[in-house]
Amino acid sequence: MRSLKKHKLKVDSQHSSEILKRLKKEYPLIKIALEFETPFQLLISTILSAQCTDARVNLVTKTLFKKYRKPEDYLLVSNEELEKDIFSTGFYHQKAKSIKNCCKMLIEIFDGEVPADFESLCSLPGVGRKTASVVAGNAFGIPAIAVDTHVKRLSNLMGFVDSDNPEKIEERLKEIFPSREWISLGHYLMSHGRKICIARRPKCCECVIGDLCPSYNPGHKKK
Numbered sequence: 343m344r345s346l347k348k349h350k351l352k353v354d355s356q357h358s359s360e361i362l363k364r365l366k367k368e369y370p371l372i373k374i375a376l377e378f379e380t381p382f383q384l385l386i387s388t389i390l391s392a393q394c395t396d397a398r399v400n401l402v403t404k405t406l407f408k409k410y411r412k413p414e415d416y417l418l419v420s421n422e423e424l425e426k427d428i429f430s431t432g433f434y435h436q437k438a439k440s441i442k443n444c445c446k447m448l449i450e451i452f453d454g455e456v457p458a459d460f461e462s463l464c465s466l467p468g469v470g471r472k473t474a475s476v477v478a479g480n481a482f483g484i485p486a487i488a489v490d491t492h493v494k495r496l497s498n499l500m501g502f503v504d505s506d507n508p509e510k511i512e513e514r515l516k517e518i519f520p521s522r523e524w525i526s527l528g529h530y531l532m533s534h535g536r537k538i539c540i541a542r543r544p545k546c547c548e549c550v551i552g553d554l555c556p557s558y559n560p561g562h563k564k565k
């Protein structure tokens with residue numbers, strides 16, 4: 343993000359709340375794209391979503407969740423069978439291993455339930471801060487910010503941070519925005535990153551926060 347340093351702004355609360363207000367208006371019906379009915383399903387979906395689109399994960403979990411209903415079910419099959427069932431999400435070897443280890447720990451330590459606190463979620467095999475934040479926020483309503491590639495890129499472009507480090511970005515966003523907005527902020531940034539502030543070709547001329555963004559570039563014209 344070196345090239346953005348010169349654009350970095352001193353972010354005050356008025357500036358950040360105006361950005362939030364406009365994004366909220368732009369994406370009023372925001373919710374997580376992964377389909378789930380229980381915290382356990384969301385945990386599995388989030389593990390599968392690494393390097394994979396949410397649409398693909400939803401396609402796979404539609405049948406996966408009928409076959410595997412609880413942590414024990416994932417341990418009853420061989421690695422090969424589980425790998426085959428999640429194959430199309432990519433990195434299936436590592437994901438199958440993570441899912442199995444995660445389910446084992448859920449059974450052994452958490453009575454087969456997904457823990458409803460951030461630190462315990464982070465202690466699960468294959469679950470990093472991003473996955474833990476997704477589950478904590480969307481399954482339990484615990485204020486959390488999941489820093490994915492969009493959140494990382496937009497936070498830098500908007501001048502909130504000057505860092506590639508997800509933990510630093512998360513920490514800074516939590517300083518800037520009130521905790522009641524953390525879950526939705528992640529959704530807004532992800533949606534804006536997919537629709538308007540697209541990597542390497544942001545549509546600045548269509549952006550609702552163009553006048554507030556230090557990286558605004560009128561050269562990025564509407565096509």
Ligand code: SF4
Nearest residue numbers: 539544546549552555
């Ligand atoms: S003005 Fe451009 S760089 Fe800034 S958030 Fe909007 S699309 Fe992204």
